[in-house]
Amino acid sequence: MRVRPGLAVLLSERPAWLRGRRAGLLLHQASVTPDLVPAQVALKEILGRDLVRLFSPQHGLYGTEQANMIPTGDEIDPLSGLPVVSLYGPRLRPEPAHFADLDLLLVDLQDVGCRVYTYLWTLYLLLESLSGSGVEVVILDRPNPLGGYVEGPLLSEDLLSFVGLFPLPMRHGLTLGEAALLFQRARGFDLELRVIRAEGLRREYTFPQTGLPWIPPSPNMPSFETALVYPGQVLLEGTNLSEGRGTTRPFELFGAPWLRPERVQAVLPEGLPGAKLRPVVFRPVFDKWKDRLVCGFQLHVTDLASFRPVRTTLLLLRVIAQTHPEFAFRLPPYEFEEKRLPIDIIAGHSDIRSFIVGKTDWEELDFFLKEGLTKYVDQVASLGLYKGRLFL
Known part of the structure; x- marks a missing residue:
């Protein structure tokens, strides 16, 4: 195995x-050892009663809840017997009573290496x-499953939300440890922060190169693809387009x-670098267009190095908007934002909607x-956690 995670x-x-210190643990179902032992089980074996409680992000400890403001309640973990404090739904950040005894x-x-994925912001609010x-x-x-590839747009400060609380690009190129160090440096969080690095990791590695098993970190993230x-x-x-939720290929x-x-296909610019479109018909069993026949495509990545996911989807959205009068932007609420359009806080740049x-x-x-x-890449390089480079 090429890479050993921090756990x-x-x-x-x-x-x-680590000895004799009362600990909490923020985790989810993909938090496992390389031998697939859940983190809370493995850590309880060495910490015993000093492992006091668990914390879960969006989707819950075992990825049982769907997306967009579907809350997860506090519970008892059936594997470890420990109490679980949900950080999505009843609250988005821990309360003082949750860490007073830790x-x-x-x-x-x-x-998964994308700014919109909310685990990053649960970490931010925790810090x-x-x-x-x-x-x-x-x-x-x-x-970071996507390795050191970086792609904008960079989040505008006037579009901060729970899908972006700090100016990161959409494909940010960071591990969670690097993100935590970046947040602390920029925001001045007053705490001792320690990162247990993933052993053997180089910045350019994508997930297949790590040798680790893929465990879905959320219910609609079944594979590296x-x-x-x-x-x-995610745009x-x-x-009002289905993003494939309710199918086996979200x-x-x-x-x-x-x-x-x-x-x-008639008006698409010449080719999609690193990708091909296959016309399909599918029927979602939940979410947008539930139980309806949906016409569309499957997006196949053919060359990881040249594929730019954000640029690809924006080109597709522009063509669809110009050739289909039925196309529309979704209205709020979205991820606890009640006023601004979801497309604006997802894209993170005020001009993206105008382009579409x-x-x-x-x-x-x-x-x-x-x-x-360019400034962002220099900022990340100065963190110095892993060898290798970021790619624009």
């Missing part, structure tokens, strides 16, 4: 600073909440009952997607 490193080293809080979450508390935060780092297209296809959540499949694939509806030129898209990224 495996901690379990093998059993550092002295010495440290371990974080073991598998992220903010624990600032000044005296509780140490320990990140058990895991690979899903994660690969997600930074672009469909801000429209985010790879997309469409609507009124979509005509031949119209899209044809009010700005094709040539301007690359400017939107690259603006500010």
Whole structure:
């Protein structure tokens, strides 16, 4: 196995600073050892009663809940018997009573490398909440499945929401450990932060290169192929197009009952670098267009190095908007935002909606997607956690 996640490193080293300290653990179903032992089970074996409680992000501890403001309640974990504090639904951040009796809080979450994926922001709110508390935060780092590829747009400060609380690009190129260090440096969080690095990880590794098993970190992220297209296809959540929820290929499949694939293919710019479209018909069993026949495409990635998921989906959305009068943007609420359009907070850039509806030129898209990224790449490189480089 090429890479050992931070959890495996901690379990093998059993550092002295871990002994005799009361700990909490933020995790989900993908938080497992390379041998597929759940993190809470493995850590309880070495911590015993010092592992006090668990915390869960969106979708719950076992990924049982769907997306967009479907809450998860507090519960008792059936595997460990420990209480679970939900950080999605009844609250988005821990309350002082949840960490008043803790010495440290371990974080073991598998992220997917996209700014919209909310585990990143659960971590951000956790760091903010624990600032000044005296509780140490320990990140058990895991690979970014998309490796060191970076793609904009960079989130505008006026579009902050629970799908973006810090100016990151859509495909951010960070591990969760790097993100935590970046947040602390930029926001000045007053806490001791320790990152247990993923052993053997290089920044350019995509998930298949790590040798680790893929465990779905959320109910609509069944495979690495899903994660690969997600930074672009998540934009469909801000429209009346199905993003494939309710099928076995979410985010790879997309469409609507009124979509005509031949119209899209007739006016699509020459080729989609690194990808091909296959016309399909599917019937979602839940979410948008439930139980309706949907016409659309499956997005197949043919070359990872040249594929740009955000640019690809924005090109598709522009063509669909111009060839189908039925196309519309979704209205709020979306991820606890009640006023602004979902497409704006997902895209994170005020000009993206104008591009989709044809009010700005094709040539301007690359400017939107690259603006500010050189400075961002330099900022991330200075964190120095992993060898390798970021790719624009």
